[in-house]
Amino acid sequence: MEAEASGIPIIRRYSGGGAVYHDLGNVNYSFHCEKSKFNRTFAAEMIINALKPHCSNLFLSSRHDIFIKL
Secondary structure, eight states: OHHHHTTOOOOOOTTOOSOOOOOTTOOOOOOOSOGGGOOHHHHHHHHHHHHTTTOSOEEEOTTSOEEEOO
């Protein structure tokens, strides 16, 4: 594998879903709860609300990604 040859570890996510690449410039977070109680919009907005005192120009994309308007 090219990733392994470049020293990039490949780790399987047992929860399923797509691939995630971790690098500088992004932050990944997890919520642990019953699947039936999880709400993607609520979770992302909770992060935005926690960060608002430090950065007021955050917004949520249609894919629930959090961005900073520059």
